[in-house]
Amino acid sequence: MIKEYPQIDQASYRLLVENVKDYAIFMIDPDGYIISWNKGAEQIKGYTESEIIGKHFSIFYTKEDFKNRHHEQNLKMAKELGKVEDEGWRVRKDGSVFWANVVFTALKDSRGKLIGFGKVTRDMTRRRKAEEEIKRLNSELRVQLQRSKSEVLDYRHAIDEASIVAITDQKGVIKYVNDNFCKISKYGKEELIGQDHRIINSGYHSKAFFRDLWETITTGKVWRGELKNKAKDGSFYWVDTTIIPFLDENEQPYQYLAIRSDITQRKLAEEQITRINEGLEKKIRERTLELTEALEREKELSELKSRFVSMASHEFRTPLSAILSSVGLVEHYIDPEHDEKRRKHIERIKSSVRNLTDILNNFLSLDKLEQGKVEVKSINFNLHEFMEDIIEEMDGMLQKKKQQIRYMYNGPPEEVLQDKKILRNVLLNLLSNAVKYSPEEKEIYITVDKKGEKVFISIRDEGIGIPLEAQKDMFSKFFRANNTINIQGTGLGLNIVKKYVELLEGDIYFLSKENEGSTFTVEFPARINADSSQVINPDISNI
Amino acid sequence: MEKILIIEDNAEIRENTEELLLLNNYTVLVAENGRAGFELAKSYQPDLILCDMMMPETDGSFFLKLAKEDDTVRNIPLIFFSAGSFCPEVQRNLIKGANEYLQKPFTKEELLITIKKGLDTKNSNVNVTPSSVDLSNENDNMLMK
Numbered sequence: 052m053i054k055e056y057p058q059i060d061q062a063s064y065r066l067l068v069e070n071v072k073d074y075a076i077f078m079i080d081p082d083g084y085i086i087s088w089n090k091g092a093e094q095i096k097g098y099t100e101s102e103i104i105g106k107h108f109s110i111f112y113t114k115e116d117f118k119n120r121h122h123e124q125n126l127k128m129a130k131e132l133g134k135v136e137d138e139g140w141r142v143r144k145d146g147s148v149f150w151a152n153v154v155f156t157a158l159k160d161s162r163g164k165l166i167g168f169g170k171v172t173r174d175m176t177r178r179r180k181a182e183e184e185i186k187r188l189n190s191e192l193r194v195q196l197q198r199s200k201s202e203v204l205d206y207r208h209a210i211d212e213a214s215i216v217a218i219t220d221q222k223g224v225i226k227y228v229n230d231n232f233c234k235i236s237k238y239g240k241e242e243l244i245g246q247d248h249r250i251i252n253s254g255y256h257s258k259a260f261f262r263d264l265w266e267t268i269t270t271g272k273v274w275r276g277e278l279k280n281k282a283k284d285g286s287f288y289w290v291d292t293t294i295i296p297f298l299d300e301n302e303q304p305y306q307y308l309a310i311r312s313d314i315t316q317r318k319l320a321e322e323q324i325t326r327i328n329e330g331l332e333k334k335i336r337e338r339t340l341e342l343t344e345a346l347e348r349e350k351e352l353s354e355l356k357s358r359f360v361s362m363a364s365h366e367f368r369t370p371l372s373a374i375l376s377s378v379g380l381v382e383h384y385i386d387p388e389h390d391e392k393r394r395k396h397i398e399r400i401k402s403s404v405r406n407l408t409d410i411l412n413n414f415l416s417l418d419k420l421e422q423g424k425v426e427v428k429s430i431n432f433n434l435h436e437f438m439e440d441i442i443e444e445m446d447g448m449l450q451k452k453k454q455q456i457r458y459m460y461n462g463p464p465e466e467v468l469q470d471k472k473i474l475r476n477v478l479l480n481l482l483s484n485a486v487k488y489s490p491e492e493k494e495i496y497i498t499v500d501k502k503g504e505k506v507f508i509s510i511r512d513e514g515i516g517i518p519l520e521a522q523k524d525m526f527s528k529f530f531r532a533n534n535t536i537n538i539q540g541t542g543l544g545l546n547i548v549k550k551y552v553e554l555l556e557g558d559i560y561f562l563s564k565e566n567e568g569s570t571f572t573v574e575f576p577a578r579i580n581a582d583s584s585q586v587i588n589p590d591i592s593n594i
Numbered sequence: 595m596e597k598i599l600i601i602e603d604n605a606e607i608r609e610n611t612e613e614l615l616l617l618n619n620y621t622v623l624v625a626e627n628g629r630a631g632f633e634l635a636k637s638y639q640p641d642l643i644l645c646d647m648m649m650p651e652t653d654g655s656f657f658l659k660l661a662k663e664d665d666t667v668r669n670i671p672l673i674f675f676s677a678g679s680f681c682p683e684v685q686r687n688l689i690k691g692a693n694e695y696l697q698k699p700f701t702k703e704e705l706l707i708t709i710k711k712g713l714d715t716k717n718s719n720v721n722v723t724p725s726s727v728d729l730s731n732e733n734d735n736m737l738m739k
Contacts, residue, residue: 399610
């Protein structure tokens with residue numbers, strides 16, 4: 052059932068309109084003069100009723116709006132359309148402005164005749180201010196956002212330009228690469244995007260290395276290091292790499308940003324330096340070894356020289372001793388009855404002097420040989436007779452030790468052309484060695500052979516032999532094998548012999564076993580090259 | 595007549611020394627190496643021994659070792675003579691083991707005086723340190739190293 056409300060009377064309407072404080076509700080006549088007022092209007096516009104009645108409503112408009120005849124437009128529109136809503140600045144009594152929302156309503160009587168307009172004005176200033184503030188804030192925010200975006204873009208641009216950049220998702224699949232990345236890896240963007248980052252693995256780093264890398268970044272920490280990667284063409288490059296995990300709201304990485312710089316040159320330089328260093332170190336090691344060995348040799352030589360000097364002194368002192376003691380005895384044997392004894396000792400003195408002279412000549416000939424001052428003078432002679440002479444010369448030495456020579460000649464029947472003096476020195480030296488290093492009553496075997504154009508003379512003894520470790524040094528200067536400690540000798544003999552044999556254009560070698568004996572063989576051409584030596588006429592030679 | 599044993603491998607020196615000693619009324623025994631020398635020393639108990647240091651096969655060291663180990667030989671006065679050797683230490687040790695030392699070449703006077711000294715040692719029963727050691731020769735004497 053619809054309750055019927057009694058129509059309110061005019062007085063109540065008046066009450067309603069007059070007392071509403073938030074809205075200015077008033078009437079203007081068709082020309083715009085204010086004919087009613089309410090409390091709201093007073094509050095909003097500032098005029099009291101008595102002040103405003105009869106005034107034109109255009110006084111509420113700003114100078115600008117008035118100039119533009121805005122008020123007239125509003126009236127016109129209201130008249131034509133029946134209603135118009137407008138928003139704009141309105142002026143208060145005190146001159147201040149407020150933002151108004153105004154509704155014009157055309158009021159017509161029952162006959163349709165315009166009797167005026169109803170105006171309802173709301174002060175929208177606060178709202179407008181708020182709106183303006185929001186706009187302003189929005190604008191500011193937009194600007195800030197723009198700036199931030201711009202800054203971020205600048206950073207990104209800078210990084211993109213300066214560095215090699217790649218972004219992978221949390222699984223390591225490449226989502227983005229910059230141009231520098233493409234340039235250094237030689238892949239195109241389309242070849243990289245969507246690929247697992249392992250595409251650039253070089254195989255240089257160990258599994259443990261990558262495990263450590265992943266552990267670092269998957270726990271949200273930044274990883275920094277140097278990586279060796281492989282480009283599309285198989286070449287390698289080194290990059291200084293920083294990988295930054297981007298964390299979501301759960302602190303879990305959702306993507307990884309890798310910023311790299313090319314350090315290939317530096318690495319290459321480093322590798323080169325390492326190689327050079329290693330090379331240098333190797334050279335140093337080698338050189339040190341060389342020097343150490345040289346020092347060793349020096350020491351050895353020095354020791355040998357000392358031995359030689361002391362041995363040489365012994366060599367001199369022995370005959371000198373014999374001379375001095377013989378002299379002493381000669382002094383005693385002055386009577387004629389001691390004639391024989393005197394002569395014996397004088398002979399002894401002479402022999403010792405010869406001995407000394409031989410030793411001296413040995414030293415001197417070594418020097419001559421070393422200086423290349425020995426002249427080779429070849430002569431034609433009968434080798435067999437020559438050998439017999441030599442054996443005879445050795446007789447004295449042999450007798451002392453009761454030794455014997457066994458001699459066999461299978462050499463050339465015709466004459467040979469060689470330096471007789473040098474050959475004699477060689478053979479005497481070898482034979483006296485055989486005597487010296489053999490015990491008493493032993494035999495010494497001499498054989499002469501011929502093969503083609505060469506003569507071979509071998510001398511075999513059954514003496515102390517040469518220890519294996521000494522054999523390689525036998526022809527070295529001053530060298531003496533260690534089983535000769537108590538036997539006199541200067542260590543020069545074989546050195547001299549070898550040099551002599553070379554002058555004969557021959558060769559010398561030996562076979563030996565310790566405590567069994569040695570066989571020395573000299574070979575030389577039966578006819579020495581006449582150009583390289585002087586051939587002596589036997590008539591004028593003086594041997 | 596005192597008995598002197600000469601141990602020396604070089605024939606000339608051995609013979610000359612023997613001759614000299616005979617002329618000075620000594621009885622002389624000779625040996626050519628250390629072993630033979632020791633055998634003679636033991637058998638004949640000389641009053642003095644003259645021994646060369648460097649000989650082939652059995653040298654002065656060899657002789658000294660045998661001598662020191664034998665009660666009858668060890669106290670016989672010993673004179674070493676030498677023309678120098680390889681090892682100065684060996685030489686030094688040998689000299690320490692002897693009563694006297696002579697360097698070759700030596701004059702007959704030097705030899706006779708030294709022998710007298712050695713014999714006096716025996717008679718007075720005192721072990722005298724060698725006084726006639728000639729260490730001043732620079733050229734070849736390695737003792738001074």
